[in-house]
Amino acid sequence: MDIIYSGIPEYETVNITKLTPGSVVVEHDVILKAKFIPDYKEFINKIAKKVEEKIKNATQEQILNNDTCTTLLCFNMTATKVQNISVTYDPEEECRKKAGKDFAEHFFVEYKDERPKCITRCMPGFKASLNCNFGTCRLERSGPRCYCLTTDTEWYSGETCEFSTKKSLVYGLLGAVGAVVLVGLVILLVFVLRSKREVKRQKSKVNQLYQWHEEDGGPAPGTFQNAGFNISEEQEDSMHLDSVYSNFQPSLGHIDSKTQVKIQRPQVMMSSL
Known part of the structure; x- marks a missing residue:
């Protein structure tokens, strides 16, 4: 076997795995050794083809040298093949x-x-x-x-x-936002204070008006008074009802009690405002 594979630089040795009894069939492993390269898989495939060529050429030579062989132990080229290529390093x-x-x-x-x-x-x-x-x-x-x-x-x-942010820019933006928020809060506070002051001033005016009205004899706050008709109000050209009633003495002697008085039925008149 060493003679057959000696022409392959990567050849190391042969390991015979099986001998068929009564024949020349020899199953063996061809061990190859080479330096590692990035394309080691392609390199191993090339070496495997060399091994196959070597064993087939050796078989062919045996057939040519024994062309008159008539026994069952003659070399058969079709029975020679390479299989199960394996790599021990990954x-x-x-x-x-x-x-x-x-x-x-x-x-x-x-x-x-x-x-x-x-x-x-x-x-x-x-x-x-x-x-x-x-x-x-x-x-x-x-x-x-x-x-x-x-x-x-x-x-x-x-x-x-890959992105960079300057701290000075961030601090400046935060300061500007803070200033805007602060100004907004101040404006809101001033508006609230002015609103409260205005409400307080209006309330004070209403209370003062109520006080003046009560001092002038007007109704208490929350009451209603008909200014068009007030019998208790004294005017310059008015007369007291007591003096009128004291001098008034009705006489019913000349009144016919059987006389019927007809009163026209009142009608309701609607007017639009």
């Missing part, structure tokens, strides 16, 4: 195992100088590195996250700390 899987169960999904392999590097996005200097601008990257269970810095003059914000 950088992605090894990287995730080193990271641990909690953070395995956030670790991956990136090639640098043709060598695999097990990294996360928080590691600088790679194509997949997360740029946090004005912040620091930390790996959490939920994934990489940027924590923004705060300086004496600025605040930084955003998913990757």
Whole structure:
């Protein structure tokens, strides 16, 4: 076997796994060893084709050298095949195992100088590195996250700390808003005080009017007086009813008590105001 595969630079050895009794069928593993390169999967496929070519060429030579073979133990080229190609090294899987169960999904392999590097996005200097601008990257269970810095003059914000806000501008805006609110409160306070003062002044006027009215003999506040008819009010051309009744003596001797007096039925007249 070593003679057949000796022309392959990556050939290491052969491991015979099965011999079929009474025949020349030999199942074996061809062990190859090579340096790691980023395109290792494609490289392994090429080597596997070389192995297949080698074993088939060796079988073909045996057939040509024994073309008069009539026994059952002759080489059969169609029975020679390569199968079950396997790779014992997987950088992605090894990287995730080193990271641990909690953070395995956030670790991956990136090639640098043709060598695999097990990294996360928080590691600088790679194509997949997360740029946090004005912040620091930390790996959490939920994934990489940027924590923004705060300086004496600025605040930084955003998913990757890409936005900056000057503290002086914020303080100025807050001061302006505070001044506007203060002026508004002062105006409101002045309006309330003036309203209360006006209400108090009107109330004082009403109380004074009531007091003057009571002193002049008018009705108490809340009562009604018919100014058009007041028998108690004395006028210059009025006469006392007592003097009239004292001199008045009616005489009913000449009145016919059987005389009927007809009074016209009163009618209600409606007028619009």
